[in-house]
Amino acid sequence: MGRARAFKMLLVVGAVFGVICAKLVAIQGFDSASYLAAGGSEWRQTITLPGERGAILDRHGYELAMSVPQTTIYADPHQVGNAPAEAASLAPVLGVAATTLQREMGENASFVYLARTVDDATAKKVTGLNLAGVYELAEPKRFYPAGQLASPLLGRVGTDGTGLSGLEYKFDSTLAGQAGREVEETDPRGRQLPGGIQSYQAPVAGQDVVLSIDEPLQYQAEQALAQALVAAKAHRGIALLMDTRTGEVLADAELGIPQGTTAGTPAVPVAFPAPPGTTGPQVQPVEEPSATSFTDVYEPGSVNKLITISAALQEGVIKPSDVFTIPNSYTVAGTVFHDAEPHPTEHWTVTDILANSSNIGTTEIAQRLGKTDLMKFIHSYGLGSTTGIGFPGESAGLLPTYWSGTSIADVPIGQGIAVTALQMLAAYNTIANGGVYVPPRLVDATIDAKGGEHLVAMAPTKRVVSSNVAAEMTTMLDEVVRVGTGTAANLDPYTVAGKTGTALVPSPSGGYEVGHYVASFAGFVPAEQPRITGMVVIDDTPDYGAAASAPTFATIARDALEELSIPPMPKEPPAAGVPLATTATATGAGEVAGAPIPGLDATARPADGGAPAPAPGAAPASGATTGSRSSPQSG
């Protein structure tokens, strides 16, 4: 019995020993990697080193957006000793409710944010509290030194520094740096052990993006537009400036009057006298949430007549000196069309038609041109397709998919189509460039982390109309500003070439809203050697483009000419074969050739055309008041 018992005991001991050995083999052999990893995680720490996000610079190198390391306060609730007391200490420093902090510090987690990207003074105070379980880490924060200036264009980044909109989103991969990585051994308090760095991969800073935007011009454009919005009682507006030769967008102001409680902080506070009849504090225009000049479309109205007339000249169906009979009303496919202002039957040259922005005259020209050629040139000018500027959400515009009998009267005068402000600006820039279309551009270069500058290649240009046609159009556009509807854009001694446009605002319920206009002006200066092309769109205003947009264009162009040190050019004779507009018929005919709205005449230019100004606040007469279906558009 004794030996048997001993043998059994031996068996038991052997079995236990075997199990232990098996477990030992499993731990040391098969599962060794996982146990090593688990053990290593206790003292090995992997740190992600954020790559600094690149800056967005204007054409002179001024920072429009940049990232600066800030301090983020976080807590490890497991190491927090007395959460209520620590929360009470932190609350006044961080400006966060103590109850909120206490709740966060009581969570069952190893990491909770208490306050992200606080300033250095706050971080210093938190450090001075020396609280258990409360730590700091560095995080970059995006700053916009110029405030809200150009914010629709620049866009915004999220809390983690990722681009969410605008150029921040478009160039997120370029701006964002490559994160580095460091694996180090630390003591229980998180301090790095001597020689404890196991691996280190340095972060790479992101590239800077150099825009074509000129910061001072951007400010001046926003300032002028803000004044125009207040003076014209408009809801929103766009002001674009472009370098004629290169197609670089120099300024893109996009402002809106805040509706309801959505007021924001304006980049350009406007000290502007309140319009007559208004009471209370002046509502300040603020930057739009997105770049509507690239993404939103509108019916251009009479500024589209440039395309119609230049196409007809290019195709040879008309000459500038051709005289057209312009009745007070004109019937197309059973629909009666009118000009903006009633007038007796006129005999106008093409120059007069453009200077007076006659809808009927333009329709007669379009009928000579025909649908096919008209649409061909509309496409050639870039309408119906994106400009290639690459802005997120850029619209290609809307062109008619169905050509009705009245389309030949609607489309030539800018109704029934929708364009972006940038597209129309590029169309006018084509004439300014002698008939060559220059694709707009917004980014000039990128600068890598080592300081190397990489220029962005220009997109290829294309000829749309001949240089002769461009010269003829330039002369006619000069006449628009000299004696026509655009006299408010006169900037003597500079010669401004441009065109006004006024279109009714579409109603959400269909049709158009009477008395609500999209007033626009597009042009370039100096007409002799164009350097600046501009576009101003005032949306939802009771005023015509002549009164609202033209003077705003003049103000912005004046500032740009000063900023860019562009002197006045010697006057040149009109293009061969182009008659000048008849001053006597240029007033009160096709459209009101109004003086600027009171308050927008900052340049105090003399009313050369002598056109009567509309009464402030009075809605201009519309061509849509008569007829079964007439064009609501006027020039």
Next chain:
Amino acid sequence: MRRMSEGHGAPGTRRVPERARPSEARAAAAARLAGATANADSVRRRMAEAARRAEEAGGRAPVTRLAARRPSRPAAPAARASGPVPGRARAMANPSASDGMIGAAGLAAVRAEPVREEESRPRHLKVVRPGTLSAAQRRRRARAVLIASIGAASVIAFALVYLHVVLAQRQFRIDHLNSQVSKAQTSYQNLRLQVAELGSPQHIISTAEGSLGMVQPSKVVYLTPSPAASTPSSRTSTSPKGTSSASSASAVRPASQAPAGDANWPVVKSQLAGTP
């Protein structure tokens, strides 16, 4: 003694004289054995040498085999030199005996001696190579090596400790420098941001209008040089300091009001009055 010396000096070749009597033969053998015992060390060396030679020659020496089987024994005392000599010992003393070179008297003497007691005692003889250290020498050497090792280990340990201390100091220094670099970079970025904010148009305009009391012009007058001012003769009216004098300024007229002639000149002149 002379014979012993001779016998010892010519190993393996000496013969017993034929006319010698048995008693004399035993005495002679004993004397030879005594002489062999006295020179045991030299004999062993020779045996080892002979064995090595035999091995080198490819054969197997019986003496070597015998020596290998038996442990070595201490040298015979001097009193034994005249006493009975074990036959095996003699055979060992004269390796040639195993080859049948020993005479009959010698063999009888060897057989007559009892050998059981001798063989039962432990033999500690072994063949050692020249230069082999003794146990004491080995102990001394081991002791020296041990002490040296401990010393070396101590030095290495102290060196490692010093190395780690230096490493730690350097690490703290690196941490400190990294911290300074980080602070400097942050400071640079903050200053860069500050410069950008101070240079922004909003700040400039607000400072100019708010702090300095400046106002934006409500009217812009463009001045263009008259044809007379663009001629070389009119340029000579410029003052030596390069600033326009009153006479040269009079050649400038507001272009925007040019059609009005000189009627608006006082308006322009008032704006020029403050300029140098």
